[in-house]
Amino acid sequence: MRFGIIGGGSIGLLLAYILKENGTNVEIMTRTAQQAKVLRKEGLHVVSIEGEKKSYDVGAIPLENADWNVYDGVFITVKSYDLSQLSSYVAKASKKLPIIFTQNGLSHFTFAQQFPDHFLIAMTIEHGAIRKSLHTVEHKGEGSIRIASFTKKGIPDSVKQLGISFQEEKNPWEMLLRKVTLNACINLVTALLKMPNGALLENASANRLMKQLYEELEAVFPEIKRLLTFTEVEALCEKTSRNTSSMLQDVMANRPTEVDAIAGELVRLAKEKGKSLPTLQTLVLLLEAEQMEKGVTTND
């Protein structure tokens, strides 16, 4: 089997590593020709959780030159704010091609609704990963992977046989709501406070803030209580205690963050229910204000 991965960021490279470990033929579709060249020439370098260095031969091609229909399935791992640039590609793709989205937040939930006849699937990945160079990724923490189909077509055998250990979920909305709650609680707070995930357990005020945010979300979306307890949020902080959240990595690198994908849809849906999310809104405005001061704008 041959799978394509769009995006050579930390999640794209991590997925390539997981697939290669299980003997899948992988091709990474990169934004820049430079990254495709480096990956082809140097191979994919991985520092495993145990600190072991491994390398793998991978295919790589600039996205603009790629034909998605040569693959048995395509993972889209680009940041959510870059998703809109892929609309025309998805529109042109075969309706039989499984396309798997790994974004944080909820904006791909809306994105997928534009393509009701395509074979779209959502995946949430709670692993920690940091990209160290154009072709090197460090695997920082093991976590669960969940998968849910956006359509009635379910999960195809080609994906089930990839050797990725995942939990299959029936309801993509609930799966994404669970993940976005984790991301809001961990990523927004750590990005503002410039803290590793574990500090949310050690710093009493940061912990109270994370709890306030969790309770505010749970009050507006009561299904969260069933999907994710606060103890589980804390357990993920513990498990990834020395990790820098992806949003903090973005802030540190003066890149746009996924704050809109993570919070924007939550705020809109709360409004539809006649409710507000002032704690979340405060964190969003603070992050936006910081980014504005630094001159970082989103790609939207």
Next chain:
Amino acid sequence: MRFGIIGGGSIGLLLAYILKENGTNVEIMTRTAQQAKVLRKEGLHVVSIEGEKKSYDVGAIPLENADWNVYDGVFITVKSYDLSQLSSYVAKASKKLPIIFTQNGLSHFTFAQQFPDHFLIAMTIEHGAIRKSLHTVEHKGEGSIRIASFTKKGIPDSVKQLGISFQEEKNPWEMLLRKVTLNACINLVTALLKMPNGALLENASANRLMKQLYEELEAVFPEIKRLLTFTEVEALCEKTSRNTSSMLQDVMANRPTEVDAIAGELVRLAKEKGKSLPTLQTLVLLLEAEQMEKGVTTND
């Protein structure tokens, strides 16, 4: 007339300057013997708003050696979190001695209620000032001064004749609520975002956050609408646009902040009304979390 000023911080030195300009005999009661010595030897140095350098002879004495009852009135300009250390001094002071409090926040409102028979007065100062050395203060912006008696005794002639141009208020609670709203909106947001006051007008997200905070306070304390419009909050940002708020100065210097005095009582009073202040609470928790990371604790 001879007035004592407790505290040689930016407000203490600024008040000494204002009083000296009007020919009042001033003695500054300092926490350290060192500052008293420097002030006596070098005099009080002032950089006026126009940039002019001036110096004045002032009396100075360590607080522990001072007898408050030799003065016609005493200003207490220490930070609110140091107020509790002055309880025994106030208890011993003559009930005829006007004692004027200049703290931010509301904790001196509670403090004053312990001394119903004393001659306690509240003053709010919207001037900008930065202490540059133990005996040098820079006057950074002119603003209003308001004064209200905590007791039925009113404002004594000795204070009215000081030559300080102030507005007399009947209701100390409303006067302090007005000021604490200004401080919450400007100081908390600038301290978190490490911005000068003027950035609250230029940075759209910071401005929206300040407005969200103002509206949340106004919803819980509807009298704010009558005491202070959002336009007035913005006007003060404009007037002090290049200033660093006192709370940001504290954060930068790794000192405890007045966050508890400014927000603690608001949160408690909201709770008494069965309401909450999630935006304010979020800003407080973020500031506390930051201070905890730096190892700065309050003096309480």
